[in-house]
Amino acid sequence: MPELPEVETILRGIKPSIVNQTIKNVTIRHYGLRWPVPQNIQKNLKNKVINAVIRRGKYLIFELNKEAVILHLGMSGTLRILTQYSPPKKHDHIDIAMANGVILRFADPRRFGAFLLTKNKFTYHPLLKNLGPEPLDKIFTGNYLWSHAQNRKMAVKSFIMDNKIVVGVGNIYAAEALFLACINPKTPVNKISQGRYDQLTKAIKCILRQAIKRGGTTLKDFVNSEGKPGYFANQLNVYGRAGMPCIKCCTLLISIQIGQRSTVYCEKCQS
Numbered sequence: 001m002p003e004l005p006e007v008e009t010i011l012r013g014i015k016p017s018i019v020n021q022t023i024k025n026v027t028i029r030h031y032g033l034r035w036p037v038p039q040n041i042q043k044n045l046k047n048k049v050i051n052a053v054i055r056r057g058k059y060l061i062f063e064l065n066k067e068a069v070i071l072h073l074g075m076s077g078t079l080r081i082l083t084q085y086s087p088p089k090k091h092d093h094i095d096i097a098m099a100n101g102v103i104l105r106f107a108d109p110r111r112f113g114a115f116l117l118t119k120n121k122f123t124y125h126p127l128l129k130n131l132g133p134e135p136l137d138k139i140f141t142g143n144y145l146w147s148h149a150q151n152r153k154m155a156v157k158s159f160i161m162d163n164k165i166v167v168g169v170g171n172i173y174a175a176e177a178l179f180l181a182c183i184n185p186k187t188p189v190n191k192i193s194q195g196r197y198d199q200l201t202k203a204i205k206c207i208l209r210q211a212i213k214r215g216g217t218t219l220k221d222f223v224n225s226e227g228k229p230g231y232f233a234n235q236l237n238v239y240g241r242a243g244m245p246c247i248k249c250c251t252l253l254i255s256i257q258i259g260q261r262s263t264v265y266c267e268k269c270q271s
């Protein structure tokens, strides 16, 4: 599943080719995504200018004059820029053709993605209005997490993966950040001090920034590529390493289930 750094990389990859461009034509080959693609979307998008493309959590927002397109890559979605038309493959469900000849092509084999239109400000859309802050935003601080944790008892790993608390911290990045901050993923959130939340927010920002930086190196191949940047967190300390020795203390890492997600951590380093 594309995570925040992958979506950010895709955003940076497609942006230069489509911002300030006029949409000439939209082709929908499959309407059955996670939510049905609106039937009238082609008519609504024709001749509209894409003023900006931004990311909110793992959603990409194409801002038009009043409306906005909300796109989510789901489990398996990819976007790529074609500089000239090529025949679509089986899972190439949507083409957005620009007046400059560029085509933005959305493929989604498992069809858990979304392609929606909102006529109001996108921040009011039901999918977006309850989202917490961006993890790389200034307001995401130790104090912010600590103050939201006071009346809760949930495990800290589930807490930082809750989109209402902070967006875009997926399973890999949550496990890695908790290791970096030396916090046991099972710890109830109201038992963690503000100082340790400072460490945790720093760790989350650091890991996401590193992953985005690594993703940047794939950008040169983005145009006409498969559009699959993949996971960038290629130096993983705990994720996927159950049963292997901790890189700090050599204790064997253990795997547990928290909120139906597997979590790997070091019992000795993370207390």
Ligand SMILES: [Zn+2]
Pocket (backbone or CB within 6 Å): 246, 247, 248, 249, 250, 251, 266, 267, 268, 269, 270
């Ligand atoms: Zn350890």
